[in-house]
Amino acid sequence: MSCKKTISALLGLLVCSTIVAWAYPSGITGVTRKSGGSGCAGCHSGASIDGLVTISGPTSLKVGQAGTYTLTIGSGTLIGCDIAASSGTLAKISTALRLADGELTQSQGLTGTSVQFTWTPSVAGAEMLYATGARDSKKGGWGHSADFGVIVTPAGLSGIDQEETPATFSLDQNFPNPFNPSTTIQFSLPRSAQVSLTVVNLIGEKVATLVSRRIEQGTHAIQWNASGIPSGMYFYRLEARHDAESPGQAFIQVRKLLLLK
Numbered sequence: 001m002s003c004k005k006t007i008s009a010l011l012g013l014l015v016c017s018t019i020v021a022w023a024y025p026s027g028i029t030g031v032t033r034k035s036g037g038s039g040c041a042g043c044h045s046g047a048s049i050d051g052l053v054t055i056s057g058p059t060s061l062k063v064g065q066a067g068t069y070t071l072t073i074g075s076g077t078l079i080g081c082d083i084a085a086s087s088g089t090l091a092k093i094s095t096a097l098r099l100a101d102g103e104l105t106q107s108q109g110l111t112g113t114s115v116q117f118t119w120t121p122s123v124a125g126a127e128m129l130y131a132t133g134a135r136d137s138k139k140g141g142w143g144h145s146a147d148f149g150v151i152v153t154p155a156g157l158s159g160i161d162q163e164e165t166p167a168t169f170s171l172d173q174n175f176p177n178p179f180n181p182s183t184t185i186q187f188s189l190p191r192s193a194q195v196s197l198t199v200v201n202l203i204g205e206k207v208a209t210l211v212s213r214r215i216e217q218g219t220h221a222i223q224w225n226a227s228g229i230p231s232g233m234y235f236y237r238l239e240a241r242h243d244a245e246s247p248g249q250a251f252i253q254v255r256k257l258l259l260l261k
């Protein structure tokens with residue numbers, strides 16, 4: 001290699017490493033559990049403390065409705081973080097945060113015990129917020145938060161409302177089926193009812209709660225986004241009960257669906 005080439009290569013290396021060194025203090029993305037959870041280790045020593053940070057905020061939202069969330073550190077000072085969502089749009093409220101690659105991370109001078117941000121879901125289903133944070137200093141330890149589930153219902157849940165009131169309770173076969181990763185489940189209520197619509201796996205464990213609230217009479221459709229859930233056969237179960245009825249009188253119907261990835 002000629003002398004000139006060596007010098008320009010060295011200069012290039014210097015510029016690159018400077019960019020890297022300056023890039024990381026103002027945050028890093030792609031290290032939450034959403035992306036495999038490599039966290040802040042590797043580059044920062046200090047123990048991984050599970051649940052060091054906690055996400056709080058609304059656990060149910062409608063598509064397009066912004067929710068305000070807080071990331072709080074359990075002990076010490078929050079000096080850095082990475083916040084990600086399974087879908088939708090994150091935006092900062094705290095000025096020490098900045099948006100990069102669709103995730104939120106620190107900009108500069110983040111100190112305190114919490115930061116605030118908003119999340120606006122774009123699809124209905126069981127969605128998830130993820131966060132990783134670090135405390136005190138580069139060696140102060142870091143940790144992932146527990147994954148924070150949010151049930152997102154369509155903007156107008158009565159998406160396929162009919163003119164006339166359905167005569168009977170019913171739960172239709174989801175469509176498409178098999179599906180990946182989204183499917184629509186439609187059900188009809190002859191009168192308003194307390195509705196629970198859940199998805200369980202073959203051994204009866206709940207994998208998603210799609211609806212858990214009072215819903216008006218009519219035919220309703222809800223979209224389920226099953227990204228993050230393994231392929232397989234699942235059951236979806238509708239339970240609808242009028243206020244005046246006892247649990248024993250509830251309408252219950254179960255159907256199968258097939259997620260193929």
Ligand code: HEC
Binds near residue numbers: 043079
């Ligand atoms: C790929 C390597 C890498 C990862 C992963 C990483 N950092 Fe850093 N971080 C750096 C580098 C490099 C610096 C700047 C040089 C230095 O200060 O050591 C830095 C600096 C910082 C600073 C500036 C303040 C200080 O003490 O110097 C904070 C705060 C910070 N990182 C937080 C985090 C948090 C929080 C995470 C995990 C969510 C994280 N980092 C993950 C490489 C990384």
